[in-house]
Amino acid sequence: MTPNITLLLRDAADGNRQAADQVVSLLYADLQRLARSRLRRAGDVTLLDTTSLVHESYLRLLKGEGTEFADRRHFLAYAAQVMRHIVIDLLRSRQADRHGGGAWHVTLNTDIGDSVAQHEDEVLRVHEALDELASSDARVAQVVQMRYFGGLSEAEIAECLGVTERTVQRDWQKARLFLSLALK
Known part of the structure; x- marks a missing residue:
C-alpha cells in the first residue's frame, strides 16, 4: 500500500526527516522528469546531470x-522552482568567474564559447x-513556473x-506576451 503523500508532506513540514525522505523516494521519478525538463531548457550551459540536480534540489528543500x-x-x-534557481x-x-573570478577559460574553438555564453545570457x-x-503579477508568474518549469497541465x-x-x-x-516583450 502506497502511503498518502499529503500526510507525509505534512509530517515533513513538522520536521520529520524520515517523512521527507519517504516523499522524495516516492516522487523520485517525478523529480527526475522535472530535472530532465529543466536541464533540457537550459541546454548545454550547466555541468549538472539529472541526478545531481534532483539531489541538490533535495538538499535545498531540506x-x-x-x-x-x-x-x-x-x-x-x-521543486521545479528550486531547480530553476539552482x-x-x-x-x-x-558568469562571475568569466568576468574576473580568477579562473582561466581556454577553448580551442572560439565559436563554442560564444554560443554557450549567448545561451547562458538568454x-x-x-x-x-x-x-x-x-x-507585477505574482499569480501569472506562478502559472509560468508551474506550466513551463513544473510541467503541470492547465487543469492541475x-x-x-x-x-x-x-x-x-x-x-x-x-x-x-509579457515575456516576449521583455526579451526583445
Whole structure:
C-alpha cells in the first residue's frame, strides 16, 4: 500500500526527516522528469546531470524547513522552482568567474564559447524577466513556473491556484506576451 503523500508532506513540514525522505523516494521519478525538463531548457550551459540536480534540489528543500505543501502538485511545483534557481545560481557563478573570478577559460574553438555564453545570457534574461513579471503579477508568474518549469497541465494549475482553467489560459497568454516583450 502506497502511503498518502499529503500526510507525509505534512509530517515533513513538522520536521520529520524520515517523512521527507519517504516523499522524495516516492516522487523520485517525478523529480527526475522535472530535472530532465529543466536541464533540457537550459541546454548545454550547466555541468549538472539529472541526478545531481534532483539531489541538490533535495538538499535545498531540506533547508527550507517549515515549508508546507498542500499536496503532491504543490510540492512538485515548488521543486521545479528550486531547480530553476539552482540552474540560475550556477549560471551566475560561471558568469562571475568569466568576468574576473580568477579562473582561466581556454577553448580551442572560439565559436563554442560564444554560443554557450549567448545561451547562458538568454537563460538569465528569461529568469530576470520572470522575476519582473512576479513583481507585477505574482499569480501569472506562478502559472509560468508551474506550466513551463513544473510541467503541470492547465487543469492541475487551476486546482493548485484555486482558479478556473480559463483563468489559467488567460494568465498564460498574458505571461507569454509579457515575456516576449521583455526579451526583445
